[in-house]
Amino acid sequence: MIETERSKRWADLLRKEEEAFKKASNDSKEFGPARRELLAREWFEALAMVLTEYFRSLGQPGKGVPLYPFPGAAIGRAAGLAEHFAAGRIPLIVQDINAGGHPSRSPPERRDIATALSYIEHARAARISDRSFIKSVTEAFEVDRSTVRDWEKNRGEIFRGLTITPVEKFPSALRTAGARYKTNRETRPP
Structure with a gap:
């Protein structure tokens, strides 16, 4: 059977x-x-x-x-x-x-960005004590504020199939995701 x-x-x-x-x-x-x-x-x-x-x-x-x-x-x-x-x-x-312009984010990239968005969500809800949480994300990922705004705007696409990172995983999860994101971005073809 x-x-x-x-x-x-x-x-x-x-x-x-x-x-x-x-x-x-x-x-x-x-x-x-x-x-x-x-x-x-x-x-x-x-x-x-x-x-x-x-x-x-x-x-x-x-x-x-x-x-x-x-x-x-x-x-x-x-x-x-x-x-x-x-x-x-x-x-x-x-x-x-890639007919439409720029490529979709890869699953690992989405996972790292979802970690950053989770951090922001926890900080806004005061579950993480960080009054400069956007700055923390931009520094960890070496991106500018407009990139973070773009991530927030595309939250649904980024979190598709993913869940929010638990608050107890921070701040180490933010550092790890940021380092991985930077490394992957540096090794990506132009």
């Missing part, structure tokens, strides 16, 4: 990845940049789910290892992307992801 459910779930993941790829790779001019970006992101998300699930199945002895069928088409598509990158070319499907 469990193996049948697992097989159905696997088949569903493979089907969704293939459908998402077909939609995203459609070079039809009927879609605007925002729609193409959404479709490309949906495909990358589906591809990540397939590859992650297959990789996990390799390390689960006794659970139908590895999953069947082999995700050859998905791996082939991922390999195609790698070939483009190795040749110094950016495939159209990747170009579509």
Whole structure:
């Protein structure tokens, strides 16, 4: 019973990845940049789910290892992307992801910024004794006040799937997140 459910779930993941790829790779001019970006992101998300699930199945002895069928088409598509990158070319499907201007924040970046916003929230509620809490955040993250305002304005997007950092984790959580944020920003390509 469990193996049948697992097989159905696997088949569903493979089907969704293939459908998402077909939609995203459609070079039809009927879609605007925002729609193409959404479709490309949906495909990358589906591809990540397939590859992650297959990789996990390799390390689960006794659970139908590895999953069947082999995700050859998905791996082939991922390999195609790698070939483009190795040749110094950016495939159209990747170009579509950043069609709207600047890229979305990465999950680690969102987590660090959420820590900063948690600190601000706790300080405003007087759960942290820091009358210069904005300055504390700007110094820890080496950003200006307008950046912090932008984070506050985009709080919903930043906290998507995350929870507020507990007050007892501060101030060390702020220092750690700030240091990680600065390091990641310094190593990010221009």
